[in-house]
Amino acid sequence: MLPLILEHLWLVFAATAAASALAIPAGIAISHRPVMARWALASASVAQTIPSLALLALLISIPVIGGIGPRPALIALIVYALLPILTNTVAGLRNVDPALREAGLAIGMTPSQFLRKVELPLAAPRSARRPSRRRLAEADWAC
Amino acid sequence: MEERFMEVEFRRVTLIRDGRTILRDLSFSLAAGETLVLLGASGSGKTTALRLVNALLMPTSGEVQVAGKATTAWDPIELRRRIGYVMQEHGLFPHMTVQRNVGLGLEILRRPQSQIDSRATALLEELKLPAAEFQRRYPRSLSGGQKQRAGIARALATDPGLLLLDEPFGALDPPTRLDLQHQFLELRNKYRKASLFVTHDVAEALRLATRIGLLHNGTLELEATPEEFVRTTHPVAQSFLRYLER
Numbered sequence: 001m002l003p004l005i006l007e008h009l010w011l012v013f014a015a016t017a018a019a020s021a022l023a024i025p026a027g028i029a030i031s032h033r034p035v036m037a038r039w040a041l042a043s044a045s046v047a048q049t050i051p052s053l054a055l056l057a058l059l060i061s062i063p064v065i066g067g068i069g070p071r072p073a074l075i076a077l078i079v080y081a082l083l084p085i086l087t088n089t090v091a092g093l094r095n096v097d098p099a100l101r102e103a104g105l106a107i108g109m110t111p112s113q114f115l116r117k118v119e120l121p122l123a124a125p126r127s128a129r130r131p132s133r134r135r136l137a138e139a140d141w142a143c
Numbered sequence: 144m145e146e147r148f149m150e151v152e153f154r155r156v157t158l159i160r161d162g163r164t165i166l167r168d169l170s171f172s173l174a175a176g177e178t179l180v181l182l183g184a185s186g187s188g189k190t191t192a193l194r195l196v197n198a199l200l201m202p203t204s205g206e207v208q209v210a211g212k213a214t215t216a217w218d219p220i221e222l223r224r225r226i227g228y229v230m231q232e233h234g235l236f237p238h239m240t241v242q243r244n245v246g247l248g249l250e251i252l253r254r255p256q257s258q259i260d261s262r263a264t265a266l267l268e269e270l271k272l273p274a275a276e277f278q279r280r281y282p283r284s285l286s287g288g289q290k291q292r293a294g295i296a297r298a299l300a301t302d303p304g305l306l307l308l309d310e311p312f313g314a315l316d317p318p319t320r321l322d323l324q325h326q327f328l329e330l331r332n333k334y335r336k337a338s339l340f341v342t343h344d345v346a347e348a349l350r351l352a353t354r355i356g357l358l359h360n361g362t363l364e365l366e367a368t369p370e371e372f373v374r375t376t377h378p379v380a381q382s383f384l385r386y387l388e389r
Contacts, residue, residue, distance in 0.1 A: 097233060099230065099232075099233040099234060102230070103230060103234040103235075103236070104236075105223065106197055106199065106223055106307075107224075107228065107248050107251065107297075108220050108222075108224030108248065108251060109220075110220055110251075117236075117247075117250075118236060122237075122238055
């Protein structure tokens with residue numbers, strides 16, 4: 001039982017970490033570029049619509065990343081975690097009050113200072129969401 | 144940190160945005176120690192004029208000079224760091240303590256933390272926000288008047304060569320507003336900073352200005368001292384002054 005729990009926890013942790021490492025910088029990069037943001041969010045949404053069972057079944061047939069066991073489960077979890085983290089990162093960054101944007105500019109912040117000192121701290125509580133429990137249950141089934 | 148005064152000069156400034164003329168052929172200047180109040184109704188272009196000074200906007204034609212140099216020739220970040228800016232409200236960063244907000248202008252200049260802290264503490268005291276009580280609080284726990292006091296402290300922190308104030312007391316109840324106006328006069332007499340102050344409140348303009356610039360539909364209709372302003376027969380000025388008679 002314990003090894004299974006540990007494996008489960010490891011899967012959640014690794015998938016969240018990997019998805020965050022991909023989606024948070026991507027979200028920061030696209031938040032001020034409306035065209036790119038639309039494309040990135042659309043493709044992440046498409047990935048999200050694939051039923052997780054179908055994705056897992058598909059992964060069985062793909063060499064290296066696929067097969068059966070924890071590896072395809074991890075990949076599937078990453079794919080599903082990308083969209084919520086990406087959308088929440090973009091939404092968080094875009095939700096910064098325009099008055100604060102003006103205050104930051106007027107005080108003489110550089111864009112990177114504004115990102116580090118204002119946008120990211122204000123957006124932080126929104127972007128950190130984990131993959132849903134249903135996804136975890138389905139990934140668990142695949143192991 | 145001693146900063147020389149930076150004079151401001153508008154030279155035939157016109158600003159057109161989305162096909163709309165917001166400011167038309169605007170010329171005026173601001174000299175050392177002056178408080179020039181731009182008075183006007185909403186939509187008169189007064190806030191826009193302010194945003195041209197710290198390069199948040201650029202003129203369509205004409206030139207805004209700060210310290211003898213056109214805003215288009217300034218590095219905008221460098222320029223903004225030399226100008227104190229006070230906004231109407233919501234200008235404080237909600238995730239930073241009052242102390243950090245006040246010291247932020249120095250923080251982004253990468254000054255030593257001890258220097259930032261002592262400056263912020265001194266300014267909080269000066270603005271009647273005792274540091275022991277206020278420095279660790281967040282903006283949401285402050286009243287409107289206290290927020291504006293903190294906003295003024297922040298604008299003064301870098302000892303800027305010029306202050307821009309965009310309806311800083313507009314959202315305050317009348318007694319608090321009067322209180323802050325007196326505080327502003329006190330600070331002006333002490334620091335002799337030149338200020339460009341925007342308001343739609345004629346009583347505020349008469350109380351604080353050394354000179355009043357009356358803006359109407361993007362045009363500077365009148366430039367006058369408060370004494371001259373109350374005597375003028377200019378129709379737009381009259382429309383503001385009528386508000387005072389009751």
